[in-house]
Amino acid sequence: MCGIVGIISLSKSLDERKNTLHKMLQAQAHRGPDAQQDWHDATCSLGHNRLSIIDLSEEANQPMHSHCGRYVVVFNGEIYNYIEIKAALQNHFVFKTQSDTEVLLSAYIHWGNSFLDKLNGMFSIAIWDKIEQKLFIARDRFGVKPFYFYKNEEQFVFASEIKTLFAAEVPKLKNDKVWSGYLVNGTYGLPDETFWKNIYQLSPGHFAELSPVNKYDFQPKKWYNFEDRIHTIPQMNANTLKEEYSALLDDAIQLRFRADVPLGMNVSGGLDSSTLIALIHKNLPSKQKIEAFTFYCNDTNYDELPWVNDLLKDKPYHLNKVLLEVNKIPQLIEESCYYQDEPFGGFPTLAYSQLFKSAREKGIKVLLDGQGMDEAWAGYDYYHNNSNSLIQGTKSSPVKPEVLDADFNLLASKEVFPTPFSSKLQNLQYRDIFYTKIPRALRFNDRISMQHGTELREPFLDYRLVELAFAQPDSVKFDNGNTKWMLRQISQQLLGNKIALAPKRALQTPQREWMANELETYVQERISEFSNFDFVNKNQVQKIWEEYKKGNQENSFYLWQWINLSYLR
Incomplete structure (x- = not known):
């Protein structure tokens, strides 16, 4: 790296x-x-x-x-x-x-x-x-x-x-x-x-x-024709798929243990992270040691420490708990904006960055994480509820184009993504893997890991795993209201029913609450800076911000956009 x-x-x-x-x-x-x-x-x-x-x-x-x-x-x-x-x-x-x-x-x-x-x-x-x-x-x-x-x-x-x-x-x-x-x-x-x-x-x-x-x-x-390769992969019965995918999981993990420096892993309480922990425990050579890293915010509405502690209670891995403190957010944003060069995910990305910093301070230069399972196994809710949203976790509009000058607004073209498969679900997965979710997540992750001189390895993005899962029929990915259905069947053997069948939880922080309260003055300063762009209507920005402070806080994505861009002048 x-x-x-x-x-x-x-x-x-x-x-x-x-x-x-x-x-x-x-x-x-x-x-x-x-x-x-x-x-x-x-x-x-x-x-x-x-x-x-x-x-x-x-x-x-x-x-x-x-x-x-x-x-x-x-x-x-x-x-x-x-x-x-x-x-x-x-x-x-x-x-x-x-x-x-x-x-x-x-x-x-x-x-x-x-x-x-x-x-x-x-x-x-x-x-x-x-x-x-x-x-x-x-x-x-x-x-x-x-x-x-x-x-x-x-x-x-x-x-x-x-x-x-x-x-x-x-x-x-x-x-x-x-x-x-x-x-x-x-x-x-x-x-x-x-x-x-x-x-x-x-x-x-x-x-x-x-x-x-x-x-x-x-x-x-x-050189990598994913579409053609998918058409060559057979749709398998449940037992054969479990056997083949499980073998590939083991191999993907083992390959990523190859390093001449200490290893670590970033963990949360979700299914993918839990599966990663179980696979590492199953495959890690006895001569190698590994430490775990997770973040928390001291907010029980968001913190996953209870689940992480439960996952690791019978594992020989030291858990490093990294606190994201609200008073450090402004400095972290400024630093991350410098290293990212482009807009990135909000406060969760800042928290994730601190895991790499903590690992490097302990002399750990390589970390593994669980990126990629949701896209390969169709784990997001919008795959199954007829929503075409590119942004999760919000019922109201995540963006506020009304703050833009009319001419600048018109420069945005609604991107049309290829649909090379007969399955609507596969086309959504394809979009996320090659055009939306995976590309931006990989960019965020590359910058925050390299910012601290560390390497991030993502075993679940091993192309063999992605291809095999993607190629399977829709019914294997979603069954009786359960997303990632086949992965859950495989994970039950590693984790038991309690974790394998638990609903998906988005990795979050108190971003909305902190913006309206502890960080109110900071947010006002940054969106005022954003308002100085010649394509922005200052009055509209201030109006929306006032509404947010009064309680219209269903989502804060648009505020994050304004803050993020204010550093890219």
Whole structure:
């Protein structure tokens, strides 16, 4: 887990590229506090911030060169099945390190672009071919690891974070379409978009090749065809599905134990987190230890400590209880806005961030969590109640487009998502996995983990698990009012009926109450700052805020939007 940067340019001098690359590496130094290195030739400059997880030696630092000397790679992420890939390549290469980076580069040399299909992991990759003067870039199936870029006819610049591109003097200009969509519809842009004009993402599951010869123009190609793969997976009877999915669960967990540093896990009282705890307890090698982390707010309406304590009472894992304190919220928001670069989830994201901070303070550099089960098994209520809402937990409108100038309001386009499946439920799941919930959750999580120099691993997003669950019929996912029905059947064997059959609880904080009470003065200051945008109607903002203070507090999402954006000026 690290940070990568690069500049490809014929027009910029070597000294100019070196100076810019140094600024870029410094801008994302938090992503890799263990080592920082760069490499340059007449056209290409590559840099790397390293967070050492596998093979802690200096030989595993990046940029890393191929044995033949032709290729140079920078890579952010982890290839969990690198040991198996290395074994398949053993007769073709003499490996000098124990790192997954060397295996990844060797796999690219041996298999070409098709090597991506063999990788089980999270990754953003850039490989420079010195002979052909060509850059190969790729991103993992679901976009766990980020890849941002800016290009014109003179250069191609990429990085792991948007602020890193600003450090390279890329202009900081609002992408009005995405900003408007966020405020009008609560959306966060399409997979290749960002909140900043001319700064793009390489879409998940895509790769591309580019060079100065074609003026850095490229057409990303889809290497992970989820839709086609789903059509090849059979719908299984209950017993076969339980057996196959359970075996994959064990393997996904075991692969993510591979690390040369201490491990931890983030837990809550929900089914997914409970399943994670049980699977770790079942599969963790006796020589490895792991600590648990959870947050609380000292509010019994929201805290999950009773459930977490109950889950861990017979487990040998020390529970670190991290308190989210209301008086620290303003500082946490300011810090998180800097690291996120774009709007993110509200107070729960702040609380979650504190778990990574606590883990790092204890010397734990890798944490596991339970992200991905709801999307794979159709666990959200709106999958089954004919709601098309992208935002959960509110009956009233979560957004207030009436505070926007009419022209700015019109910039928001209602996004239309592909519907490649005959099942309406599967199409909603597909939307959430590739366009809405998963992309934004992964972005939030990448930033808050890397903010504290820690790595987050999400075993339930192992593509084999997602594909197998997704491919099953609707009746396996929802039965007699029970969401994630088959997962609950599987989990009963690990957890018992009390937890496996419990209703879903959203992970929350007293955000609504704190905004109206302890944080009232702070909220007023921030929404006043938001009102200074030229597309905002100040009077409407103040009117809605006054109504909120008087008790119209069914949801606070729109207030969070205003606060969040006020830091992105």
